[in-house]
Amino acid sequence: MNHPKVTIASVVEGEGEISALPVLLRRLMYEAQIWDADIQPPFLVDRGRLVRPGGLEAAVEAQVRRVPADHPGGILVVIDAADDCPASLVPSLLAKAEAASPDRRTAVVLANREFEAWFLVSAPSLGGRAGLTEDLKVPANSETLRDCKGWLTHHRRDGVRYRPRVDQPALTQGMDLDLARANSSSSTSSAATSPIWSPESGGIAAHVRPRRSSLRKRHSRRLAGARLE
Numbered sequence: 001m002n003h004p005k006v007t008i009a010s011v012v013e014g015e016g017e018i019s020a021l022p023v024l025l026r027r028l029m030y031e032a033q034i035w036d037a038d039i040q041p042p043f044l045v046d047r048g049r050l051v052r053p054g055g056l057e058a059a060v061e062a063q064v065r066r067v068p069a070d071h072p073g074g075i076l077v078v079i080d081a082a083d084d085c086p087a088s089l090v091p092s093l094l095a096k097a098e099a100a101s102p103d104r105r106t107a108v109v110l111a112n113r114e115f116e117a118w119f120l121v122s123a124p125s126l127g128g129r130a131g132l133t134e135d136l137k138v139p140a141n142s143e144t145l146r147d148c149k150g151w152l153t154h155h156r157r158d159g160v161r162y163r164p165r166v167d168q169p170a171l172t173q174g175m176d177l178d179l180a181r182a183n184s185s186s187s188t189s190s191a192a193t194s195p196i197w198s199p200e201s202g203g204i205a206a207h208v209r210p211r212r213s214s215l216r217k218r219h220s221r222r223l224a225g226a227r228l229e
Helices: 015-031 047-051 055-066 086-100 117-121 148-154 164-174 177-183
Strands: 007-012 073-080 106-111
Touching: 007 015, 007 055, 015 073, 015 164, 015 177, 047 055, 047 073, 047 086, 055 073, 055 086, 073 086, 086 106, 117 148, 117 177, 148 164
Parallel strands: 007 073, 073 106
Antiparallel strands: none
């Protein structure tokens, strides 16, 4: 019997995430031994639009048709927390996303402070990749640093600036996910939990229930191994 594929559509705010987020999602799927997930190309929307009234709803509505209602999976929104507190911002964003797609599962993930912070907390595993120096250490202020991209540029050995569209997917592929989880309260972590994936198979499963109405909704600051429960 053929089971429908896990299908994930996503909304992102940065050009680098267009190629990096699918890399991360596939790695997480492979951890759960899901080999054939349908990871849709992310939908790029400026962060300013996403946090303005109606912006997130419009972005989520645009993704509904990409996720069949009877398939496991859902719509994932990934943006940088920047100066906002993830625990404060996520509940309102999640409520808007769910209202825009009541018959699809939705989840909102805020990287604290930005996607690249996940590279800093896994820095020892990235030495020598994408022009970075070999002996990298996790900075003490990895979760409060305002310019993670600048940190990556400063620690390159080739004199080239960090380039999100080129370097972000490569570093996403190379980072040690367990190290990132151990060193950060937000790395590969969800500020809100919603059952796009199921915890029964390590955070991602192909057998989650198809409707939102019977699902638990909880809020958390951790993304506990990208587990959207």
